[in-house]
Amino acid sequence: MTEHRNIPISLPSTGEEEWLALKEPLLSGWLTQGPKVAAFEADFAKRHGVKHAVATTSCTTSLHLILTALDIGPGDEVIVPAFTWVSTANVVLYCGATPIFADVDPKTYNLAIDQVANKITERTKAILPVHLFGRCADMDALAELAPNIPLVEDAACAAGAAYKGRAAGSLGIAGAFSFHPRKSITTGEGGMVTTNDDALADRMRIIRNHGASISEEQRHLGPKPYILPEFNLLGFNYRMTDLQGAVGLVQLQKLDGLLEERRQWAEYYSRELASIKWLRTPQVTEEYSHGWQAYVCFVDETVAPRPRNSMMEFLQSKGVSTRPGTHAVHLLGYYKDRFGLAPEDFPGARDCDRFTLALPLHNQMTASDYRYVVAALKELE
Structure with a gap:
């Protein structure tokens, strides 16, 4: 080895197409969540074989959004892998619930099924398997082990991955993806929730936008500009920008x-x-x-x-x-x-x-x- 190189652990694959994609939202003036985010959500849902995709600010906020929409809170337990990025456990604490760690299989880096079995109690309200490094967890085994407990996929690393022919994000009640620059596709920061549950999707869209009963698009593009939203749920500002949505559309095509x-x-x-x-x-x-x-x-x-x-x-x-x-x-x-x-x-x-x-x-x-x-x-x- 005579030639010395500098090879980074990861680099995003972005270029002229992503640069040009930013032009339309910049010129239109619609920079917050809008039509580009909606289009990104629709294409992401189609690619991953689900009915709904809900864009967010990160995978962390996606996971928090899912658990909040499932009404997980104080007194509840959520089983998480002991080997994962820290936010997988953090989001459980954000809800006031308790993360219950289960060990992983060092051959797959994912949840060891026999270890999960020992952690289930009457307080277990969800299991949060991680598809670590892009390999899906053994979702069928988890579903058989705990048929009445929601499985929430931490699919941060798993855009485009699949398990037994089914896409990551379609394997549990909901999945959460990351678009951080170390992931295969990126929007800088950003995340996405996927689900086939209509009611859960509706609830997450409301909570994502401060708990507002109507979206920004409905307010600004509708015929009655004097209407303000009702707030019946405590929500967060977890909205993706249209700049990110425009980049995400290009990245998803790649x-x-x-x-x-x-x-x-x-x-x-x-x-x-x-x-x-x-x-x-x-x-x-x-x-x-x-x-x-x-x-x-x-x-x-x-x-x-x-x-x-x-x-x-x-x-x-x-x-x-x-x-x-x-x-x-x-x-x-x-x-x-x-x-x-x-x-x-x-x-x-x-x-x-x-x-x-x-x-x-x-x-x-x-x-x-x-x-x-x-x-x-x-x-x-």
Whole structure:
């Protein structure tokens, strides 16, 4: 390796089309939630096989919106994975409810079904499986385990992913997506709720807009400008802007092509790294159409030439950005202190926190970039 590179862990795939898409809302003057958001919602719902899509400011607010619309509050419990981004647990606390952690399977990074079974009580009002890194959770097993408990999908990483031929976001009572720049498609910040439940969708649209009984479009475009909305629900300002909606429309048109490119390079990684015995690459079966938001490996430090953190420092010195997969939430100070949690309470999540390694995988990388990453990893052997 004679040539030094700087390969970021992720970069959004944006360009001239997204730039031009901003022109129409800027010239029209309709910058807040409006026709571009509505069009983005309609196209996103169609792509993910659901009746309704409700755009929001982030996946975090999408999750909060769903739980609020389900009337989850004080005294209620919501089961969440112990290995996930912190907002999955935070939104439960926002509602005044209690997050109940369940361990994950280190081979899939998703909820371990047998661990969920031990956490269900009469106070369990929802289960919040995460489709981590773009691989859907085992939703059929969860539905069989808890047929009367709503399943709320944290699909932050899973735009375009599928499970047994069904799109992420259509597998539970509702799903929440992220359009953060580290995701496969982006609107800068932004999120989306998907659902097939008509009443839930209506309720979420109202809560998203301060609890207003009529939308901004109805107020400004209707024949009676003197009408103000009634407020019968406590709501939030979780509306997406039309600038974001315009960018989202363009990004969504690219989604399938972006996912196919990521899939091909994920297969390349798996093929080229198979000879590294201390590195377990992502496991994918035919039941899953992976969204490949990230390519996350597991380092077996019992046989590895050096600890994971030392590997990450070496790769960084070579210009290859890596990251741990995500957090073990029960190890984070706030949750550890508030709920009296210890590392050994969730050993699967603890080990994923310590030993996962995310490699660069995004649509701005070249073939030579991928070869460079593989060569850098093989230098560690």
